[in-house]
Amino acid sequence: MAEDNTQLGVIGLGKIGGNLAKQAVEADIDVVGMAPSEHEELQEKGIPIYDPDEYDKFLSKLSTPRIIYVSVPAGELVDTTLEELAQRADEGDVVMDGGNSFWRDSIRRAERIRDDGLYFLDVGTSGGLPGARNGACFMVGGEEEVFEIAEPILDELSVEGGLIHAGPSGAGHFVKLVHNGVEFGMLQSIAEGVELLEAGQFDLDLEEVFRNWNSGSVIRSWLVQLMAEGLEREQSEMVDDPPPFEEIPNVVEDTGEVNWLVQEAIKGETPVPVISQSVMELFKSRGNQRHAYRAISLMRHGFGGHPFGEDDDTLEERVTGRVNNEARSSLAEIDGRSPVRPTDREVDDEE
Template sequence: MELGMVGLGRMGANMAQRLVQHGHRVVGFDPGPQAREQASQRGIDAVGSLDELVDALAAPRAIWLMVPAGETVDRTLAELRPRLAAGDVVIDGGNSYYQDTVRRAKELAVDGIAYVDCGTSGGVWGLAEGYSLMVGGDEAAVERLRPVFEALAPAPDRGWGRVGPSGAGHFTKMVHNGIEYGMMQAYAEGFAIMERKHEFGLDVARIAEIWRHGSVVRSWLLDLSANALQRNPTLDGIAPFVADSGEGRWTVAEAIALDVSAPVITLSLLERLRSREGDSFADKLLAAMRGEFGGHAIRHS
C-alpha cells in the first residue's frame, strides 16, 4: 500500500520508515528541507510541496498527518482539502483534541473525504517495537487502512484496533495519557521517598532494577526509570520542570464534565504545574522519564 505522510519530524519519520521496512511506499512532505533530506535517506519518497505529494499518490489517496495539534492541523487540512477528492482518506496521528476531530470529520465528509483519528503511543521506541494505535472513524475507511495499522503495530493481530467512530481514537489516547500522568507521578513520588531516607543509603537505581523483574509494579515506565537512574542516579543537571502536552488537562476536564472522580490523574496534573515553581527529586525523575519514552527535551539546570 502507498501512503502520504505530512510531517517528517522524529515521530513522523520513524513511522514512515517502519512502513517502508514493511514493504509500503511512503511519499512524505515536510516544510523543512533538512527533514526531507533525512527522510530520503530512510527510504521515504520526500517531496517539496503538498501538490507534489498529492500528485504522487494514486487515487483514492490516504494521507497521514503527523503535525502539532491545534491550528497547525486545521491549516494543513485547509491546504489539503482543495487538492483531495471524494474517496480519499486523511488520518490524524497526532494528539488532537477529540472534539476538534469530530468537527473536522464532519467538515471533510461534505466532500466525501473520510477522516480517521489514530491515537498513537510508543514514542521514540515505536520504530523498533511498534506503536499502540487507537483508531476512530468510519469502519470501511479503517478497514481499508488495515495494512498500514498492521505494519505500524507491534504485530498485525495486537496493539491496534478501531475503538469507535470519529473522535473515539483521540478520546481514548487522551485518557491513556491521563493514566500515564498518574503512573509516572506514583513512581516519581516513591523513588523520592526512598532517596530522602538517608540513614539507609538506598541505591534507588539498583532498587529500580530489582523491581523490574517479578514485582507487581513492573512496567515499561519502570524500565525507563531504571535506565535513567542507571545513567544518572542523582539526576544531576536535570531541572525539576515537568511539561504537559495538554492531554492531561483535557482528561481532567472530561472527568469533571462526566461527573467521574479522577483524583489521581487530577493531582498528577497539578503536580506538573507545581513543578514549575520549585525543586524536587520527583520532578527531575518525571522529566527524565519523558525524555526516555518520548524523546522529549529535558531542561537542564
C-alpha cells in the same frame, strides 16, 4: 498486506512521523513525505519529501485512494493541513490525524472533510519513539469501512495486539486522551516512590532498586524500565544520553492534553483524583505557585506568630517535638508491638 495499500503519505516528519516513515519503508511500504525541513536520513531511504507548499506534487506521488498520516502538533495546524488536503485530494482519500488532538475537534473535522468527499480517522498513537520506529500502538476512531481501508497499513506499523478500532469519529483520540491521563498518574506514583526512597534512612542504589522492581514485581513496566535505564544513563531507548539524575532540572513540561481530560471529568462529574493531582504536581514543578505559600505564611504568622521562611528553632521542634518518636521497627524490638500497626494498638497474642 493488501496489494492496493502499499503507499503511505506522511505529513510531518518529526519524532513520531519520521520514525513511522522509517518503519514503513522497511516494511516495503512506499512512503511520500511532507515537511518544512530536510531529512537526509529519510531521503537516503528513498523517501521523496516535499515542502508544505507543494501539496500537488505530494499528492501526485500517491495512488488513489490515498492514505495519509498527519503528524503535526494539535491545534490550528491540523485544520490548516486538512483544509489544504480538502482542496486538492480526491474523493475517497483517507486522512489520519495521528497527533494528540482533542477528541471533540476530531468529530468536527471528520464531518468537515466528509463534505469534501474525504474520509477522516482519528488515530491515537502511543509507544513513544521506539514504538513509532519498531511497532506502535494505535487507537482508531472513524467509520468501520474507512478503518478497513487503512487497516492493512496500520496493522503493519503496529506492535502485535496494538491496533484497535475504538469506535466512531472521536473515539480514537478519546481513548488516547484517557491513556495519557493514566500515564500521568503512573508517572506521578513512580516519582513519589523515588522521593520516598531518597528521603529514607537507607543508602539505597536507585538504579538497582528499579532494576529489581522491573524483574518480576507487580509494578514492572516500561516506565520502571526507563527509570532504571535513565539512572544508569543507558541510551537503549532514550532519545538522547540523559544527564546525571541530580542534574536534571526539577521542572516538567507538557503540551496540556491531560488538562482537557480533567476538564471533561469535571463536566461529567467523574472523580479522577489521581489524574487530577498528577496535573497539579506538574503545575507545581514550574514554580507557578509564587504567592500561595506566602499567603499561608502570612496567616500562620498572624494566628500563631509562626516565622516567615526557614527557621532553625521550628525545624528542631518539628524533629524533636514528639518524645516517643521511635520507628515502628524499634518499638517492635522493645516491647513486641507490631511494626506495621499504630503504636497505640495492642498486638493479638495469637499472631
